[in-house]
Amino acid sequence: MAREGSDDIQALIAQVARLPGLGPRSARRVVLALIRRRATQMTQLAALMARVAETSRECVRCGNIAEAELCPICADPGRANGELCVVESVADLWAMERGRAFPGRYHVLGGTLSALDEVGPDDLGIPRLLDRIAEENVTEVILALNATVEGQTTAHYIAEALEGGSVAVTGLAHGVPIGGELDFLDDGTISAALRARRRL
Numbered sequence: 297m298a299r300e301g302s303d304d305i306q307a308l309i310a311q312v313a314r315l316p317g318l319g320p321r322s323a324r325r326v327v328l329a330l331i332r333r334r335a336t337q338m339t340q341l342a343a344l345m346a347r348v349a350e351t352s353r354e355c356v357r358c359g360n361i362a363e364a365e366l367c368p369i370c371a372d373p374g375r376a377n378g379e380l381c382v383v384e385s386v387a388d389l390w391a392m393e394r395g396r397a398f399p400g401r402y403h404v405l406g407g408t409l410s411a412l413d414e415v416g417p418d419d420l421g422i423p424r425l426l427d428r429i430a431e432e433n434v435t436e437v438i439l440a441l442n443a444t445v446e447g448q449t450t451a452h453y454i455a456e457a458l459e460g461g462s463v464a465v466t467g468l469a470h471g472v473p474i475g476g477e478l479d480f481l482d483d484g485t486i487s488a489a490l491r492a493r494r495r496l
C-alpha cells in the first residue's frame with residue numbers, strides 16, 4: 297500500500313493539522329517544507345519550540361504569557377495607572393499592545409460567556425477579575441471584548457457586576473476602521489459608527 301512518509305512523519309502531520317488555521321492539506325505542505333529545510337530551519341524550530349514549552353507560563357495576575365510569575369506588563373510599576381483593559385484572549389492583548397495606545401494593565405478572560413457551551417462566570421475567572429479591581433485601586437475598566445454576540449454578552453455581564461461601584465466602565469468604540477471606505481462596511485458597522493460619532 298502506498299504511504300506518505302514514516303509513522304513519525306504521519307504523526308507530525310497529524311499534530312500540525314490540529315493547529316488553528318491549518319488542516320491536513322496545509323499540514324502536509326508545512327511538514328514537507330520543513331523536512332526539505334531540515335538542516336537550516338527544522339532543527340532550530342524544534343529547539344526553539346522545546347525551549348518555549350519549557351519557559352512559558354501564564355501570568356498569575358493577568359493571564360498573559362509570561363516567563364516569570366508576573367508578565368512584563370504586570371511587573372512594570374509604570375503600568376499601574378488605574379486603568380484595566382479586559383480582553384478575551386492573549387492574542388487580543390498582544391493586538392492592543394501593538395497599537396501602543398494603552399498605558400495600563402490587562403486582564404485576559406480566556407473566552408466568553410456561552411450558555412450553549414456551558415461557559416459561566418467562574419470558568420472565565422470573573423470573580424478573580426472583580427477581586428483585582430478592588431485590590432489594585434482600579435479607576436477605569438475598559439471592556440475591549442470582541443464585537444460578537446458572545447463578546448458583548450460578556451461585556452454586559454461584567455458591566456452589570458460593577459454597576460453602582462466607584463469604578464468607571466467603558467468599552468471600545470465600534471466604527472469605521474482607519475483607511476476604511478464606507479461603501480465596503482456592513483450596515484451594523486455603519487450604524488454603530490454613526491451612534492459613536494464625535495464633534496470634530
Ligand code: ZN
Pocket residue numbers: 355356357358359360366367368369370371
Ligand atoms: Zn500579567
